[in-house]
Amino acid sequence: MNIPENLYYTKEHEWSSVSGDIVTVGITDYAQGELGDIVFVELPKIGIETTVAQPFGVIEAVKTVSDLYAPVSGKVVDVNNALVNEPDLINKDPYGEGWIIKIQAENKEEFDNLLDASGYKKLIEN
Amino acid sequence: MDKEKIKETALYDVHLKSGAKIIEFAGYMMPISYRGIIAEHLKVRSSVGIFDVSHMGEIEFKGENALEMVQRITINDASRLKEYQAQYSAMCYRDGGIVDDLLVYRFPNKYLMVVNASNREKGYKWIIENKMDGVEIDDVSDSITLIAVQGPNSIKTLQKLTEINLEKIKYYHFAESFLAGSNVVISRTGYTGEIGFEIFVSIEDSEYIWDKVMEAGKEFDIEPIGLGARDSLRLEKKYCLYGNDITEKTNPLEAGLGWITKFEKGDFIGRDVLIKIKREGIKRKLIGYAVVEKAFPRKGYKLFKNGEFIGETTSGIFSPSIQKGIGMGYVKKEFSEVGCSFDVIIRGKNVKAEVVKTPFI
Structure with a gap:
């Protein structure tokens, strides 16, 4: 199970990479493994607001559908349009080419609620 | 489901060794997928795959009135079965609702029913x-392992392991024979729509037979297939899944199973009500539909036409073969014709869909 040390995590299995007030968001290696073959990602529009712990998009696997949850509140400043034609980038490279959106965070204090790698590891081991 | 009651099949360790993702299904720890649903699905369509379906139940009927009993409890006509022939059938309640769909096998000395786990x-x-x-x-059930070997290369794979000519076992026929030296029942049946076989083997020989089939299928890149691909394979052929497309609240006529409902065979449980339903005409029908846009139907999604509720999705999936969202569902009869368009409500949005000819592929 790949859980990079330099990222932050949600209980809903999103990862966040923080650079200044820009948070890049994807789903974890564990999550993509559980979902299996990802066939569609419903991306939000650039400019919409996200609310922490609220859905911002949807991910469809062959048999199941799941919501994607925002790790922080803010504004969507970029989406990974490559996922429109290649949703399985999330399966192949969940922490790299499979990133989903970038959020400009409005409140950095929310970062404190995210799990670190060891906290996330504990979560999925339980 | 009571945790303590969750069972493992005789092949559980083999699945773990093969890297399966395991889920609980119908009281069993079962492999949902190994390499990935799409890859597994396409392997069965193009070559051959092996499935552990030991969670299925097997019930034997013996004695002088075995046939009469099978005739009474099932809706198809078991008296038409020759020895070593099988048929698709169902059991109904008195109100015509479906208890289960199943296969009936006629052996020389007994009838065997294979029922859903x-x-x-x-x-x-x-x-x-x-x-x-x-x-x-x-x-x-607990003394039988059921292994399915499905796909265009299934005959070539299994032929290496047996002396009987598998080409000669016709669809929905079976044989009692040897496979790699083990006593088996080998049946030309399956739930994928491909040429394939289902092998009944003892618990003791399960792993041995699995390994032998894997070895024999090596040249065809055989691989283990999980329940995920089993579902997508059956859906592309519009085979019903109990609990989704057929339930206690649906009857065989509206489910498109009129072809196995044999009124002329004499009395059976549910017959009176089903005759009445047939006479009055069904009100809704199980159809297959395809979604026009890139969106995927799921069980429970509602169907509307011009703002009117016309039915509900019972199964839905991304079809690996046609790369589209496909679904099954009951719609009011007047909207069940091929070509009829309607909306599927996907997360509050109306998405265009159309009744299509089935099987889907």
């Missing part, structure tokens, strides 16, 4: 409640 206890109870004299009923 999720319905094994319920079905067995129903059979016992309606038991006749002169018939002995036995649930033998």
